[in-house]
Amino acid sequence: MGAILKKEFKSYFLSPIGYVYIGIFLLTCSLFFYIDIFNYQSTVFSNMFGSAATTLTFIVPLLTMRMFAEERKNGTEQILLTSPRSITAIVMGKFLAASCVVLLSTLLTLMYFFILCAFGTPHLSSSLVAILGFSLLAIAYVSFGMFASSITENQVVAAVVSIGFFLLSWFLPSIFTVLRDYSLMYAFYNSFMQGTIALKDVVLLLSFSAVFVIFTIMAIQRRKNVK
Numbered sequence: 001m002g003a004i005l006k007k008e009f010k011s012y013f014l015s016p017i018g019y020v021y022i023g024i025f026l027l028t029c030s031l032f033f034y035i036d037i038f039n040y041q042s043t044v045f046s047n048m049f050g051s052a053a054t055t056l057t058f059i060v061p062l063l064t065m066r067m068f069a070e071e072r073k074n075g076t077e078q079i080l081l082t083s084p085r086s087i088t089a090i091v092m093g094k095f096l097a098a099s100c101v102v103l104l105s106t107l108l109t110l111m112y113f114f115i116l117c118a119f120g121t122p123h124l125s126s127s128l129v130a131i132l133g134f135s136l137l138a139i140a141y142v143s144f145g146m147f148a149s150s151i152t153e154n155q156v157v158a159a160v161v162s163i164g165f166f167l168l169s170w171f172l173p174s175i176f177t178v179l180r181d182y183s184l185m186y187a188f189y190n191s192f193m194q195g196t197i198a199l200k201d202v203v204l205l206l207s208f209s210a211v212f213v214i215f216t217i218m219a220i221q222r223r224k225n226v227k
Contacts, residue, residue: 004093133192
């Protein structure tokens with residue numbers, strides 16, 4: 001798994017994808033930092049993540065759409081499936097590599113925190129809680145994006161499926177309140193953005209990630225058995 005993780009992580013920066021993802025992410029964070037914090041002379045650093053969370057809906061699929069769809073399109077999937085490494089190791093390697101990219105980009109947002117420290121005294125604990133929640137949300141999105149990529153050979157389709165699912169999971173709980181306890185966005189906004197860590201919300205985000213990693217393993221294993 002370690003070799004796959006290293007190979008996949010390097011591949012994000014040997015192509016424009018990793019740079020495009022981090023560039024767009026930091027660009028939008030800069031915009032939200034100005035609008036939500038600097039413009040109001042606020043010291044609430046977590047406000048930036050409230051707006052940046054919506055950006056994940058559209059940029060995480062850019063990172064995940066190629067994970068398995070590209071292998072199928074290029075005809076290299078057969079090599080992958082017949083390699084001595086287990087399907088679980090392959091899936092986990094790809095998942096952890098993409099997760100490392102989103103975590104790296106999230107860590108880079110600390111530069112805004114230090115900029116804010118020059119103008120005020122932001123609350124450290126609530127800022128760290130917001131970063132934790134944002135990271136868990138991003139990783140959960142990666143897990144679904146990877147699953148979407150595993151069920152199609154078209155990268156655009158994988159991205160559209162991911163964005164569509166994220167939008168539905170974002171808006172449907174507003175209409176059907178019974179879904180709020182299962183909404184990733186509600187878990188993020190109602191817990192982490194308030195500066196608190198609720199166990200049920202942590203479990204929800206981690207469980208979501210685990211479920212779709214397992215679904216991806218099942219999808220790839222099924223295709224291997226068929227071939």
